Amino acid sequence: MLTAVGDYIAIHFDARAKPEHFEQIKTELGDNPNVVFARKRIKCGWGEWSLVQATLYAVEAAVDAFPRATHFYMLSGDCAPIKSASYAHEFLDSSDVDYIESFDYFESDWIKTGMKEERLIYRHFFNERTQPKRFYASYNLQTKLGLTREIPRDVQVQIGSQWWCLRRRTIEWIIDFTRKRRDVMRFFRTTWIPDETFFQTLVRHLVPEKEISTRTLTFLMFTDYGMPVTFYNDHYDLLLGQDYLFTRKISPEALELKRRLGTLYANDNATFQISDEGRSLFKFLSARGRDGRRFASRFWETESSLGRERELMIVVCKKWHVAKRLMERIRQVTNLPAIEYLFNEESTALPDLGGIQGTLAKRTRHRRALMRMLFDYYETDRLIVCMDPGSIDLLQDFCGDRATTKLLEVQCDFTDEYLIGHAMRVGLAGEQTPEDTLERLLPTIRGDMTYESDSIRDADFENHLILRESDERDQHADLLVRFLDISREKAQEITQQDHLFAD
Incomplete structure (x- = not known):
């Protein structure tokens, strides 16, 4: 494809491979002037360090x-271009930068689990996967004896993906560095997983920050189990829409996918519509897990009751703008404290409650404590909040409380235009996503919204009311009388809004 x-x-052809395989590839490519083999x-x-040394x-x-x-672009045998050569060359020539992920090793959260500092301060002579007993015996002995070592003083270790693209000048600087700084080379030779740190660190050490783009140009995704996602023949259109030059792993x-990508790479007239929804689309579709749709509900910490004498009213609606309009009218007419999507929207206006309201993660983790503090802050026993119908675990938690909990589910009509806009807002699609991709995606999104509503109904909550867009205003008023425990006159005043359901 490339030459x-x-x-x-x-x-560099792995020395673990069969000799006949190496001879075959060397024979086939031996006459190609654009191919060279590593000297060793x-x-x-x-x-292992062997991956860096081979590179x-x-x-x-x-x-x-x-x-x-x-430019020097790091690729594996599982990679393939997802743009044309002319597009890739023009892209690289447009900015005089190196493309490499490089984040501070200790400050960033790039490493999610497992060893972190231990990768560097101890010497690793064995492979954890092929020699686990020796790997951990050596590690445990060093920890027991306190045989730690210092990181070279003038080197700030960085970490990131090993799939980089570097300019010639940068590569020459790195080669020169490897020959002059034997101390740094000795250090990295016995670190663990140095392919995520060696080039990333040296580039930051040698190149001005303004000349580094902290991203990879290779599109890759990982499952929730940490395994790379593999691409097949039917992923062609998806891959072309991503804002990257190459991808891995190709099965x-x-x-057929390889053939089409090879043809594409040689097509100087190819144009590309960048939608870049690949990762969010994969996360959306793969998260519909164990019951055939989504992961099972997680456990949450058990907190004390909101209070037996208190009443929590929850407006549940997928169209947030509809619920917000309704909440504003309720506030104006009833003067009840009403808070919009506090568990779904980071920017929701909340009073200062000592930091518990600071992030969505904190609000969700300490949901009952947060709600009790809101009751106290507003000095009320009646509070209204909005929630997304996908927050079934929150609904189950609050509806199971000793407090009186009421649900008003606002069911809206969903046109194809609205669903396309929703897909774009949540990153499942972009302005350039092809129409046929959207057509395949819409039934899944519509089905997901139907499933959320069915899940609420299946939960059989005690005080569950449904306000449908298709119902008459008198029916809306009747439901608000029951939900808010207000007079019919006030309920009718709330429902007088002409554009409640407008998109």
Whole structure:
């Protein structure tokens, strides 16, 4: 794919592979002037220094063999381009920067679980995956004896994806650095998973910050189990819409996908509509988990009751603007404290409650404590809040409280235009998402909204009222009388709003 349009490629072929396989690829590519092989092959292992060393061998071979190369792009055998060569070249020439993820090793949350500081301050001589007993025996012995080491004083360790694209000048600086700074090389040789730290750290050490774009140009996704997502023949349109130049992992069996991407790379006239919804779309579809739709409800901390004498009224509506209009009218007519989507929208206006209201995560984790504090703050025993129908765990929690809890579910009509707008607002689609992609997505989104409403009904909440957009205003008023425990005159005053359901 790459050399057909004039690009160069330097290959390090893992020494663990069968000799006949290496001979085959070397024979097939031996006459190609745009291909060079690393001067030395080594056996590579996940998480080992060998991955970095193999990359350095390939980079050194490329620098020597291809003096006209301007950018060096790290790829694996599972990668493939998802743009044309002309698009990629123009993209790289448009900005004089290096593309590499590099975040502060200790301050960032790039590492979610497992070892962090221990990757650096202890020496790792064995592979955790292939030699787990030796790996942990060595680690435990060092911790017991306190055999820690210092990080080189003038190096601030960074971390990020190993799929980078660096300018020639940067690559030459790195090669020169590896030859001069033997102390840094000795340090990284015995760190754990150095392919996530070595180049990331050196680029930050050598290149001005304004010349670094902290992103990867390779589109990749991971499942909730930490495994890379594999792409197949039917992912062609999705991949082309992402704001990246390459992707991984392409399935070895996706021969048609590889053929189409190879043809695309050589097509100078290809145009691209960047929608960039891949990750959010994957998260949306894959999160519909264990019962065939979504992950099971998580446990939450048990807190004391809101208060047996208190009354919590919850307006549940998928169209947030409709619920907000209704809440504003309720506030004006009844003077009851009414708070909009406090568990769904970070920017919801809340009083200062000592920090518990600061983030959505805190509000949700301490939901009952937050609600008790709101009752106290407003000096009331009656409070109205809005929630999204997808927050079924919150609804179950509050409806199970000793306090009186009422639900008013506002069911709106959903046109295709509204659903497309909703998909764009939540990142499932973009302005450039093809129509056929939207057509396939709409039934899933509509079904998801129906499922949320069915889940509320299936929960069989005691005080559950449904206000439908299609009902007459008199019916709306009757429901508000029961929900708010107000006079019919006030309920009718609330429902006089002409554009309550307008989008």
